[in-house]
Every structure is written in structure tokens, then in C-alpha cells.
Amino acid sequence: MANNTNNFTADFPILDQKVNGERLAYLDNAATAQKPRQVVESLVHFYEHDNANVHRGVHSLAERATEEYEEARQKVQHFINAADNKEIIFTKGCTDGLNLVAATYGEENIQAGDEIVISIMEHHSNLIPWQQLAIKKHAVLKYIELTDDGTLDMADAQKKITDKTKIVAVAHASNVLGTVNPLKELAKLAHEHGAVIVGDGAQSVPHMPVDVQDLDVDFYAFSGHKMMGPTGIGVLYGKAALLRQMPPYQYGGEMISAVHRERTEFADIPFKFEAGTQNIAGAIALGTAVDYLEKIGMENIAAQEQALVDYVLPKLEAIPYVTVYGPQDPQHHTGVIAFNMDNLHPHDVATALDAEGVAVRAGHHCAQPLMEALGVSATSRASFYFYNTKQDADQLINAIKATKEFFNGGTI
Structure with missing residues (x-):
């Protein structure tokens, strides 16, 4: 693995290509991160050497698969500093x-007249479940x-x-505004009123150190694919006492202790919530992604990304025909x-940037109430990760200027 956070191309062969005749500047990391060779190889290794179901067999392949699967759980536990691997x-x-x-x-736990509080910046995944629960x-x-600068209004909270x-x-970090919310402060406020707090860590866990015990969150969810793991795997952290009180989410194999004709005894956590055959290879590869991130160091990753933001954000804000959302x-x-x-419509902008080799996202980013609050229907979104470089940032700026020139018929 490369030692310099600016030189990871060798670990990410997908980044070493041209798109529409231009070098690829992949700036859609908020949607999904690219996977290093090590993660891809761990998937291949599992399927070529250890493929078996977990927790059920006593033959060698099953025992190896189970050991690797549970080792991945322990890696995730340590990565976010959960108190017990059963909380993963x-x-x-x-x-x-x-x-x-x-x-x-x-x-x-929700009854008629109870209140559920979320933020206006939530991704639909942390909005619709609570909206529908409230309706039901x-x-x-x-x-x-929000405040005028795009941060969470704590006075309103x-x-x-x-x-x-x-x-x-509440989201730990916004997938649109680039805002990091004061989750620890919100947890304290929620607990003072006897409420539990749920953190959406999809945009935080891949990018900064996260300590769930220090944050004192009751639940915290995040995706594997945004932190260089495979798609189809994610993690829910929950405090053990709460998880044990909760009913199962799904029923079937693996989540049981004993089944009788008239009743079922459920397994202890975490297995109570892992019905059926899980994404075993995905979990193991997620553990490999954790190894990769920890070898670099989350503090180093956060510093690298901050350096990129320090470089590119003022350049974007200096372009008179560009409006940037979130903290300035x-x-x-x-x-x-x-x-x-x-x-210019964001979809036209994204298409034009793609012609320059720059991959960004355009749309409402699964945050339509936030778009309404901002007074827009959609935005373009560039999102950086530690393997991006100043060259990628410059390519974005130049592509924006070329896009303006193109749509202006050759004049800026």
C-alpha cells in the first residue's frame, strides 16, 4: 500500500482510466467510494478458498468462514469503538x-401524540422511516x-x-451541505428529555474518526460501500441493552435459539437481527476495508480531505456564476x-462535466425537503475522498469554466 495519501492510484485501478478521452476525476464519492485492490482480492479469496455458510457447519470451510465473518465484526467494533462486538x-x-x-x-416505543425529531437536511433514508412511523x-x-450558513440550528433543536x-x-454529516452536525451535543439534549438518538453515519464513518461511546448515540448506522467495502453490506450499531429489548426485524434461520410448534425462542444479539444467510463475503471484505482505512489512519484521511476542501472551495466560491451550498x-x-x-440545470452541468472526465452527481440527492428549504429543485455535487488530488480539483474548476463557455456559445 502506498504511504502517501496523495498517491493511491496503484491501489485503485479504476481511477487509472480515461473517460471521454480525458483522465478520470472521480468526484462522486458521496454516492459510493471506489474499492482498493485489497478489498476486491478479499472477495475473490473468500469465494475461491473459504466459501461456506457461517455458524452452521463443523467442516473446515464453514469454520474458516465463520471465523472470518466474526473477525470482521470485531474489526468494525474497534473501528467505531463500540463497547461489545454484540452491538454490531x-x-x-x-x-x-x-x-x-x-x-x-x-x-x-412510539405512541399517539409522541414526537419524533429529525433535521431538514436528512437523506430520505433517515426521513421516510420516521415519517411513515409517525403517520402510522x-x-x-x-x-x-438550518441557520443561514447551512448548519443545524441548535437553538431550534x-x-x-x-x-x-x-x-x-440526525445525520452525522450532510450528504448535500457538507455540514458536520454536533451529534454529541444532540445526544445529550435528547437524553435530557428521555429520548433516544439515532445517528446516520453514512457520510461520516468513511471520512473522520467516529467513537460511538464518546458520541453517546443509542443507534448508529452506516454503509460499507461508502467506505470502500462492497455494496450490499452495512452496519447498525446499537447499545446492547436497547437491542436486547427490541423484537426481531425478520424471522427465519440463524436468528433463533429454539423453535417449537407454538412458540420460538430467539437468539441473543447480534444474531437475533441477522436472519437468513448474510452477505458473508461482503462483511469479510468490509473488514478488509477497515484494515485499509486504519492503516492510513482516519485522522490522516480527515486531514487530507480538509486540505482538498481548503484548496477547492474558495476557487468554487470565487466563480461568479456558481452558487455553493452549505458552510462557506x-x-x-x-x-x-x-x-x-x-x-443551467444540474443534469446538464453533470453531463458537460462528464465530457471533461469529471464524475459528479446531479439531482435532489435523496434530500427533497432540503432542496425545498434551499429554494432549488436540484444541485450538482462534487464529493472528494482521500485518494483525490489537487489535480482532480483543478480539473473540476476547469471543467466548470469550459461548461459555462460551451453553453454561452463560446463566451464567458
């Missing part, structure tokens, strides 16, 4: 984990609004979170940068 549940992804909490803890239970869904609040669900201070902005160009 493998899911299909962040969305699956958030839905699990809503469908189990939410179903059991005749509860009240409340939104924490203090008003919205009351003794009627039972659940607070690079020190308060993650590598997720949403922007619009005057009089």
Missing part, C-alpha cells in the same frame, strides 16, 4: 439499518431547521426536542460540495 449488526446498508430501528424500537402511530414529526420527544434521528468556511465543510451554475 450486519445489515444490507445504512438504509436497512435505519429501517430496522424504526420497525423495531420505533414500533414498540399518529405521532408528531418535527424538523430542526432546543425548542423542538421536548419531554414529548421519544426519538431524535472550508474548516466547517466536508468534502461534499453541492453547487449550481446560473441558468
Whole structure:
């Protein structure tokens, strides 16, 4: 593995290619991160050498598969500093984990008239489950609004979170605004009112050190594919005492202790929430991704991304026909940068940037209430990861200028 966070191309062969005749500048990392060779090789190795189901067989392949699967759980536990590996549940992804909490803890604990508090910047995955739960239970869904600079309005949070609040669900980092929310402060506020807090870590776990015990979150979900693991694997962290009180999410094999004609005894956590054959290879490869990130160091990754934001954000903000959303201070902005160009639809912008080899996302980014709050229907979004470089940033800036020139018929 390369030692310099600016020189990882050898580990990511997909980045070493041309798109539309131009070098690829992959800036869609908020949607999914690219996978290093080590992660891909771990998938291949499992299927070529150890492929078997886990926890069920006593033959050698099954025992090896089980050992690797549970070792991956321990790696994730240490990565986010959970108190116990039983607090780590493998899911299909962040969305699956958030839905699990809503469908189990939410179903059991929300009654008519109770309040659920989320923020206006939530991804649909951390909005719709709570919205639908509130509708079903005749509860009240409340939104924490934004300040003028695109950060969470903590004064509004203090008003919205009351003794009627039972659940607070907030993204640790926004997938649009590049805002990092004060999750620890929100957890303290929620707990003071007797509520639990659910953190959406999809945009934080891959990019910064996360300590769930220090944050004191009750639940915390994140995706594997955004942190260089495979798709179809994710993690839900939950405090053990809460998980043990919750009913199972799905029923079937592996999540049982004993089944009788008239009743079933469920397994202890985490297995109670892992019905059926899990994404075994995906979990093992996620463990490999954790190894990769820890070898670099999450502090180093955060510093590398901050250096890129320090470099590119002022350049974007200096372009008169570009509007950047979220905090204007690079020190308060993650590598997720949403922007619009005057009089151009974000889809046209993304298509034009692709012609210059720059991959960005365009649309509402599964955050339509936030788009409404911003007064736009969509944005373009460039999102950086540690393997991106200043050359990628310059390519973005130059491509934006070329796009403006193209749509202006050759004049800027």
C-alpha cells in the first residue's frame, strides 16, 4: 500500500482510466467510494478458498468462514469503538439499518401524540422511516431547521426536542451541505428529555474518526460501500441493552435459539437481527476495508480531505456564476460540495462535466425537503475522498469554466 495519501492510484485501478478521452476525476464519492485492490482480492479469496455458510457447519470451510465473518465484526467494533462486538449488526446498508430501528424500537416505543425529531437536511433514508412511523402511530414529526450558513440550528433543536420527544434521528454529516452536525451535543439534549438518538453515519464513518461511546448515540448506522467495502453490506450499531429489548426485524434461520410448534425462542444479539444467510463475503471484505482505512489512519484521511476542501472551495466560491451550498468556511465543510451554475440545470452541468472526465452527481440527492428549504429543485455535487488530488480539483474548476463557455456559445 502506498504511504502517501496523495498517491493511491496503484491501489485503485479504476481511477487509472480515461473517460471521454480525458483522465478520470472521480468526484462522486458521496454516492459510493471506489474499492482498493485489497478489498476486491478479499472477495475473490473468500469465494475461491473459504466459501461456506457461517455458524452452521463443523467442516473446515464453514469454520474458516465463520471465523472470518466474526473477525470482521470485531474489526468494525474497534473501528467505531463500540463497547461489545454484540452491538454490531450486519445489515444490507445504512438504509436497512435505519429501517430496522424504526420497525423495531420505533414500533414498540412510539405512541399517539409522541414526537419524533429529525433535521431538514436528512437523506430520505433517515426521513421516510420516521415519517411513515409517525403517520402510522399518529405521532408528531418535527424538523430542526438550518441557520443561514447551512448548519443545524441548535437553538431550534432546543425548542423542538421536548419531554414529548421519544426519538431524535440526525445525520452525522450532510450528504448535500457538507455540514458536520454536533451529534454529541444532540445526544445529550435528547437524553435530557428521555429520548433516544439515532445517528446516520453514512457520510461520516468513511471520512473522520467516529467513537460511538464518546458520541453517546443509542443507534448508529452506516454503509460499507461508502467506505470502500462492497455494496450490499452495512452496519447498525446499537447499545446492547436497547437491542436486547427490541423484537426481531425478520424471522427465519440463524436468528433463533429454539423453535417449537407454538412458540420460538430467539437468539441473543447480534444474531437475533441477522436472519437468513448474510452477505458473508461482503462483511469479510468490509473488514478488509477497515484494515485499509486504519492503516492510513482516519485522522490522516480527515486531514487530507480538509486540505482538498481548503484548496477547492474558495476557487468554487470565487466563480461568479456558481452558487455553493452549505458552510462557506472550508474548516466547517466536508468534502461534499453541492453547487449550481446560473441558468443551467444540474443534469446538464453533470453531463458537460462528464465530457471533461469529471464524475459528479446531479439531482435532489435523496434530500427533497432540503432542496425545498434551499429554494432549488436540484444541485450538482462534487464529493472528494482521500485518494483525490489537487489535480482532480483543478480539473473540476476547469471543467466548470469550459461548461459555462460551451453553453454561452463560446463566451464567458
